[in-house]
Amino acid sequence: MKNTIDRCGFAAALAMGAAICLSGPVSAQETFKVGIVTFLSGQAAQSFGVPAWDGGKILVEKMNAGEAPAPYDKKGFGGLVIEPVVIDEAGGATTQVQEYRNLVQRENVDVVVGYVGSGDCLAVAPVAEELKQFTILYDCGTPRIFEDADYEYVFRTAAHATQDNVGLVRYLKATGVDIETYSGINQDYAWGHDSWADFKAAMGQIYPDATVTAELFPAFGAGQYGTEISALMQRRADVVHTSLWGGDLQAMILQALPRGLFQRSQVALSAGDHSLPPLGDNFPEGVIVGARGAYGFMAPKSELNDWWWKIYTDAYDVMPVQAPYRMAQALLGLKLAVERAMEANGGKKPNSEELAAAMKGSSWESPGGRIEMVNGNGHQAIQPIGFGRSMKNDDGHIVLGDIIRFPARCVNPPADMKGIEWIEAGFPEAECE
């Protein structure tokens, strides 16, 4: 018994000791500490979390070396070395609130950039406000963040989900798809329901005579879609809408392929570009694909995008999809905000108030086009969005063609309107030219 106690006491002491040593202040003064939170395990890791951090890692490396093109060519953030601290987003909103507090109160990070999950964003935003900590939400889609509350220290550098489905319907119209009937297969949680509601509302405006033949909501992570595919085949519709993502989307595509769903209906993926690299040439032809922004194949031609595409593909041997683009636009916007704040305060490392003042209402060029922080009282970004159709290129590989990009103000609500109200009011003030 004595032995056991000693051994355990020793193990516990070792663990605690290690924890205390590791947590001690080690950062030198000239670093800028960025807490990065993204999925490194779980369902959203392969499609969003890991590619996002891959993109962030290579971008931070290049920015620290001062190798990014102008206006991002200063070393680090205005000369401060960027020191990332990465945390896994898995475990749900409760774990994330705790880890967020640890990042801020224990690790003393200067900024937190993170969160793919809408629930995580909703949970973390009020905590950020309470701790007065400058925080960037880089990916999550729910419009509720700034539509339901006002924040001073919280920013979202990507457009929310309204544009995904408004843009998709505009693309259907612009490419002349005739629609008398449509159906939807979306996951049975907030993202799936919100996406379908936005799509249906936008269809009601642009295709007022089209009718719904099937609304299917398989469970999140279901993996088996045989029944749903049968229902979609039987209630044949001109267009099948889906906001599925990740493993669920891949499973659905692979199971629908041999049954001919893609020949029978025009399938439209509102956010499915990240399934292109893993499926490769197994990806069906003729599918309409969105990326939640003008990303990847849909990105506008620019020096910045060429550079970004090159550093990403050189490092990982795969094309960047939506998540790394969104991480990049967050970090680039943050870089400019830090540098503007340093200009204003005489070159000191800026605090949260100075960063928030510099970020509010700003705009910057990203590989996916211009990001403008104009909604949510200057805290919520709008951005252009692109869509394409899968097709074989000359080498027989699947790529996206027929690409159309819509300007930010064509697919995003104006500052004073909620997304769904804007759609139902018939897109007032939309600027599509």
Added chain:
Amino acid sequence: MSARVFTIAALGALALIALGLVAPDWLLFTVTKAIGFGLVALGIVALMRGGLVSFGQGLYYCAGAYVSGLISNRLEVTDVAILLFAGALAGGLAAAAISPLISRYRGIFFAMLTMALSMVLYGVLAKVTAIGGSDGFNVASPSFFGWTPGVAKADYALFAAAVVAAALAAALCRLYFDSGPGLIALASRENELRVEYLGASVFTVTQRNVIVAGALAGLGGALNGFALGHIDPYFSYWTTSGEVVFIAILGGYASVIAVFGAALITELVRSFSGQYFPESWQLSLGLFLLVVIVFLPRGFGSLWAGRRGGGAREEPK
């Protein structure tokens, strides 16, 4: 006996509240959350003493969080004592409603049935968009007997409330475990048939333990809801229940204090390994659990309470 237990609990609570004055903010929050989980684990300990393990405590944990959170949001009742009591009551009532159904089952059937019920609640809450659906909703910080602490003091105030709730729960559980009905639970763990022959009802014992465990889980859920400021259906997800079962196993059933220590250590190990090994934190957490199970098969509590509570000669089941 009871005076001594309450004195120890009061002294322990005062000491912790005093320590809280010098502890860093992040630790205060982590301890508060650990206490929330520890309360749920204490409920599992009550069940374990009767020879049962529930994989579905998330059900009562979630019920406590949602009920207290909705009372705070919709009825604008903000007092921490009322809200925590409401959470415990909700958990206890939910358990009372379910207990006649599940108390007949034993072993893996009991565990899986409780888990299934908690997943039913998860599925229902994820669909109800009026209370946030799968994204949940935010709750404001509670007030403390008419006093509304500012942002700077809110963490500390809730920590103090959590310590008081934990001390009270631990003291009451100690008294219950050492009372006649509590000891019969321990006996039914050993031999249910013999307990029945002695004239006690194993069904009643189990039912009582299920309700105690439900109330404790509801209290923990209410506490964590306010600590986190956000409540979502994930509270009822099976992984939440699983995490608490691990804490209960780490703590062991001999001591009512060990579960809180086990909860805190689990939180710290998870948090630090998450930070230093972000891509393999599950591995380090798993190794830690293995080490504890190998060297302390009856949990942390057996370090100091091995000869108490009648557990000394028992082998783990």
